[in-house]
Amino acid sequence: MSVLNSAQRNAVAELLRVSPVSDELGRRFAAAGHELHLVGGSVRDALLGRLGDDLDFCTDARPEQTLAVVKGWAEAIWETGREFGTIGVQKAGLRIEITTFRAEAYDGISRNPVVAYGDNLLDDLRRRDFTINAMAVSVPGHEFTDPYGGLQDLAARVIRTPDSPEMSFGDDPLRMLRAARFAAKLRFAPDPAVVAAMTAMAADLDRITAERIRDEFTKLLCGADPVTGLRMLVDTGLADRFLPELSGLKLEIDEHAQHKDVYEHTLIVVANAVRLENGGAPDFTLRMAALMHDVGKPATKEVGRDGRVSFHHHEVVGARLTKQRMKALRYPKDVTSDVVQLVALHLRFYGYGRGEWTDSAVRRYVTDAGDLLPRLHKLTRSDCTTRNRRKAAALSADYDALEARIARLQADEDLARVRPDLDGNAIMELLGVPPGPVVGRAWKHLKELRLERGPLAREEAEAELLTWAREQGHLS
Template identity: 55%
Template sequence: MQSVAESLKALAELAGRPPVSVVAQAFADAGHELALVGGPVRDAFLGRPVHDLDLTTDATPDEILAIIAPLADAHWDIGRAYGTIGARIGGETVEITTYRSDVYDQVTRKPSVEFGTSLEADLLRRDFTVNALALKLPEQVLVDPSGGMDDLLAQTLRTPSTPEVSFGDDPLRMLRAVRFTAQLGFQADTETLAALTDMAPRIENISAERVNEELSKLLRSPKPRRGVELLTSSGLAAYVLPEVPALRLETDEHHHHKDVYQHSLTVLDQAIDLENERFPGEEPDLTLRLAAVLHDIGKPATRKLEPGGVVSFYHHDVVGSKLAKKRLRALRYDNDTIADVARLIELHLRFFGYTDGAWTDSAVRRYVRDAGPLLERLHILVRADVTTRNRRKADQLAFAYDDLEARIAELAEQEELDSTRPDLDGEQIMSILNLKPSREVGEAYRFLLELRLEEGPLGEAEATRRLLAWWSARA
């Protein structure tokens, strides 16, 4: 973390950014208070990039609009009921919210939105002290009613009120605590940790959509493992992602196997490292990270204790794929994400047959065809799945996958593998066999596709000869 002097300089620079300084002067001229609040203040102090410009004010939503409209390229009031007005100024987005003093009934978990008049009171209703910081503008005075600055320096997560009250007001804050341990690298204090465990069942009162959002933010963080570990140890995972704690399989004195839970977390770490290595600067790949966490969730259901102390998990890839679909649907993920994660889990063991014996070119083509647009993600997942401490075995698998990727590249260059198609299309098949659109055309197409995969490009003349021979034998 940067020094205090560097942090104060960063805060001053943030306050001086044109969108912030322009808005601050406009509110001061109108006789209203304005302050940067929460995440941007915290991140500037920590030396992290500041993306969101969140401000708070004593002005009402109507007054905010009147002040902001002449300055903005565009403005919107979709959050007006909650006191929030958004605007685009000088190419940057700002959100300005009226001071709030919400009241929670501790039953429905939905606040009765009430506007407040005090910045300090607004800050004390926030989730964690490190987010309950404000920088008054334009005078640049730091407001910290709950000791958030001390907690930033100590890298501690603590709630402004008691955690029981804070989490009771909004149980989603428990998942936010989990996320912040990963995003910020902070440690929740003793009282907060105890409340996470004691109050974990209350997370069931939160909608799947809100849970989805927090889980996704957690997995998109640079080092999500720490958050996943807290999610599991606190008991929250048992309610939102129960397949993960189920990976902590019991062992007995006769049958031993590696810790599947820790293995899965290591796969997540290694997948992220490979993702950053292969696609530097790109956005975190949520699909890949979900697949890494969930790739072995079929093991508990398929675990079998074999003679001689061997433990088997036959078909855990297929079972895990189905379980992942079910869980991700329950969490309201979109259909494409669900299908892609499930497919990656289903395919993640396919490569390990490559080390048993040389694959034919047709087997390589099938691997590519079955992975389709997920091929690059599958490369990463399969490589990340190697967590053995046996260096010789790890090197052997790495060399084998290097060889497979080299063969895929070679075949792709020779045959345009990414767009594998039969040598004849549907129109040509119908013309050659004198058919109208029908099931038989589809069967003929699949026959030619199999030939293409097995033998590579045949050319139109040879494909026609083979097609006629197949049709004659079929008749």
């Protein structure tokens, strides 16, 4: 019982923090003859002692009535969610969404819910995804409503549905993905009945648009414990519906560590990447690259005469597969490009410890990574999952040496902005050519020389350009 009392004390403290605004808003709704309740994730987070500045309320008022109540009180108003019954406002640094009671209906075929307004709080709470999100606190009265045992489930750290999970997931299959997302976010365990329904109904996820799946999956991967959520996706078969490459890793043996398969290795790499964020904001690009870095292995697996397994060029195949998958999930092109580049580069470091890298190779490593270099450092370090302490220490020392070498070259040559020693104007003047393809090819040639040999003196760069131009037939 002490756990519940602690949760309630957290909620009171959090609600007092926002009550000057929420109670004032509640009084305005009451004066207009309407109810107003803090609801859903806001109540859950208040009970956990982590209520943020985004507050969710529900009301019996229709959107046009809500607009009339907040007009002249709110510092800003937005109506982008009006067709779903939601009006957004800003007040005293808080972002507030006020949604009319809902009684959503689903036909089992359409990919999105059809919103119908409800007329009471209990029906609204019944249609919510999980019991921990089906609690409400009235304002300004602060009356607590918990018809489905959400507080008890919060204390037990369990994910249950208000209705049967089959009915809940049948209404909106995306809730199955949300169950895994909350497991990752809150480190809660799903009720066995929830897991059974997710497994039996995984194919229903095909009814959901790629964009909605993408958004939920992104939140899952950015959770406090994404590995738990990822395991749920694979174990229930949900991953097969939108990310089959993940479960496809399960049977592949990792050549770096034969005691575990590539699937387990991948989950460790994701966990390592999370740890290297050092408590900062979740880095989706890094985490997604960690998740996808070895997806090219199944297609490139070979077994040698000595029985050793190899995956030659799996980073190339993996980059292609990553691009295809992220495109299918409708990720923005710039995000996809960054993740694909990290996957393509994640193996580049191996071999450095054998002393094969020249300064030219280091320059190319930095130049190819570009702005992604800090993430590439973290991804490469995360990829070291060997249990052999001596080998792990050697790899770590090698990467320390590479970073130190990069820093030295960076100080001398400004590697982040490698450019040819002659710019386009100098090239045109020296060769006597107008703007066009010749200038572009000459610029590229000089950049390759810069990467290979480092900074060149002006006279040396000009001599190299003239030699190249003669060989290409641009000078007589």
